[in-house]
Amino acid sequence: MHYQDYLQLDKILNAQSPESEKQNLPAHDEMLFIIIHQAYELWFKQLHHEIDSVLLIMKKPAVNDNSPELQTVVHRVSRMITILRVLVHQLDILETMTPMDFLDFRNMLRPASGFQSWQFKELEAKLGLKFRDRYGQEYYISKLRPQQVEIIKRAEAERSLLELLNDWLERMPLAPSFKKEEKESFWYDYRRRYQNSLADVEKENLAAFDETFFERDNQKHSLSPTASRAALFIMLYRGYPLLQLPFQLLNGLLEIDEQLSSWRYRHMNMVHRMIGTRIGTGGSSGKDYLKAAADKHYIFKEIAQLNSFLIERRALPSLPSSLEKKLGFVAS
Numbered sequence: 001m002h003y004q005d006y007l008q009l010d011k012i013l014n015a016q017s018p019e020s021e022k023q024n025l026p027a028h029d030e031m032l033f034i035i036i037h038q039a040y041e042l043w044f045k046q047l048h049h050e051i052d053s054v055l056l057i058m059k060k061p062a063v064n065d066n067s068p069e070l071q072t073v074v075h076r077v078s079r080m081i082t083i084l085r086v087l088v089h090q091l092d093i094l095e096t097m098t099p100m101d102f103l104d105f106r107n108m109l110r111p112a113s114g115f116q117s118w119q120f121k122e123l124e125a126k127l128g129l130k131f132r133d134r135y136g137q138e139y140y141i142s143k144l145r146p147q148q149v150e151i152i153k154r155a156e157a158e159r160s161l162l163e164l165l166n167d168w169l170e171r172m173p174l175a176p177s178f179k180k181e182e183k184e185s186f187w188y189d190y191r192r193r194y195q196n197s198l199a200d201v202e203k204e205n206l207a208a209f210d211e212t213f214f215e216r217d218n219q220k221h222s223l224s225p226t227a228s229r230a231a232l233f234i235m236l237y238r239g240y241p242l243l244q245l246p247f248q249l250l251n252g253l254l255e256i257d258e259q260l261s262s263w264r265y266r267h268m269n270m271v272h273r274m275i276g277t278r279i280g281t282g283g284s285s286g287k288d289y290l291k292a293a294a295d296k297h298y299i300f301k302e303i304a305q306l307n308s309f310l311i312e313r314r315a316l317p318s319l320p321s322s323l324e325k326k327l328g329f330v331a332s
């Protein structure tokens, strides 16, 4: 096996055809522009490779906690985060191109735009961004080819990572249960402690607490009350061995959202710096469109929202010793 054949370098290294060369209007930076986009698409492909394997594990009727499965999920989510960090920083290289350098070839690529990256939109859908939550619903697939639209629609129809997370949290065996009539249960005790922790101006948070953990309508939310209670329990008692990996998973998903959002904001600022307030090559309002999409497209916001319901560690209800044992390394 030769390096060239293994990596199919003949294909990759011959896949850059600057429009400026074809039109005999030299624009030095077009090569950089093409290679950066290609590098992004390759990393998007790797992100799909990782998330597909994570979805496969999470789709099982029960993730085996007594096997390496959850560790594999956490490990791959953390690899995705590392890739996303690189993707944020990769914009540094593109920003060595000045607006005037860009103008040398910008009109030649119209109406192509990163907006047509179906891999990016498919990734958002696999993570859990639903059509109902998209900004600019009529616009977001309008510039794609029919087979690309189909790929995204298929991803939207499948259970996303966020939905599978909800199912997994709902199945979580050790989180204290909740019954309305059991006023002395863990969750009523926690609610009282939470209420005591609120400042006067925060008193209405209690209604949000009840809504989130006891009452809410599953149709409108990604996390059910049962799943929200399990997630909060993991966050509160994450020091116990059995809850460490579940906590890392929740934390990892918040990190994915944060990195994606960092990318969106950096991309938006770069766009502003590069083209000011002119419209994008894909025909959107440019910076304003990107800002609205960045604000709306947080995928794991309901997990982040749970952090409003934490109380200080020293005020936590202590757990029954039978449960403490089960959450330890030796479940005897």
Ligand code: HEM
Pocket (backbone or CB within 6 Å): 036, 037, 040, 041, 094, 102, 113, 114, 115, 116, 117, 120, 267, 270, 271, 274, 275, 279, 280, 281, 282, 283, 284, 285, 286, 287, 289, 290, 293, 294
């Ligand atoms: C000079 C550099 C760039 C400029 C001026 C630029 C400009 C824009 C603009 C204006 C949009 C909104 C759609 C439109 O009207 O075209 C957009 C969307 C997008 N661009 Fe870029 N872009 C640049 C580089 C990149 C790079 C390197 C990537 C990497 C793949 C990228 C990926 C995307 C994606 C994924 C969207 C859709 C975002 C969303 O819908 O939330 N762009 N870009």
